[in-house]
Amino acid sequence: QKEVEQDPGPLSVPEGAIVSLNCTYSNSAFQYFMWYRQYSRKGPELLMYTYSSGNKEDGRFTAQVDKSSKYISLFIRDSQPSDSATYLCAMSGDNYGQNFVFGPGTRLSVLP
């Protein structure tokens, strides 16, 4: 079993749809959870950052963490064509870089 698994995609949705992106993980030591957005030929940019369980909202984006189920989600409301990108989940649990893990990414296309 991989340490972090992510919905493989690709995912295509019509403009205005609600998008749900998900990751599961196996290491219960993870405490910090992140979502990154990566446009083609660019570096990933940090989108959301949460600590431990709970929800965090930022505009059209909501990050949800359920540590008991080892499951995290990113919801995008009113999706726009500009949201078309690859989304990577990431998580970490201690102060050593080796324990910072990225998911493989889900490619999202929002169709006008």
Add this chain to the structure above:
Amino acid sequence: DGGITQSPKYLFRKEGQNVTLSCEQNLNHDAMYWYRQDPGQGLRLIYYSQIVNDFQKGDIAEGYSVSREKKESFPLTVTSAQKNPTAFYLCASSIRGDQPQHFGDGTRLSIL
């Protein structure tokens, strides 16, 4: 503007040649990282450094070398021992190992 600068954007390597990719950050971050990303693939960790004059191998360090003589700089050398170097290389930094990483815009390396 604070950020991470990677150069060059595109790089071509001849057979048997070593090439060096530059990464500079002005975020005053202690930790720096190098990743490799192949088409349609996730991020694979090559090397990371938690502090100046110290660095650790990641999952795919063979054929690569790094140095960390200054806090701001973490150059990556792709040696002739790396037989399949064609990829997108990403540099990142973070305040410490468990905190969100911030990425540069990458260097695309190809073989001539």
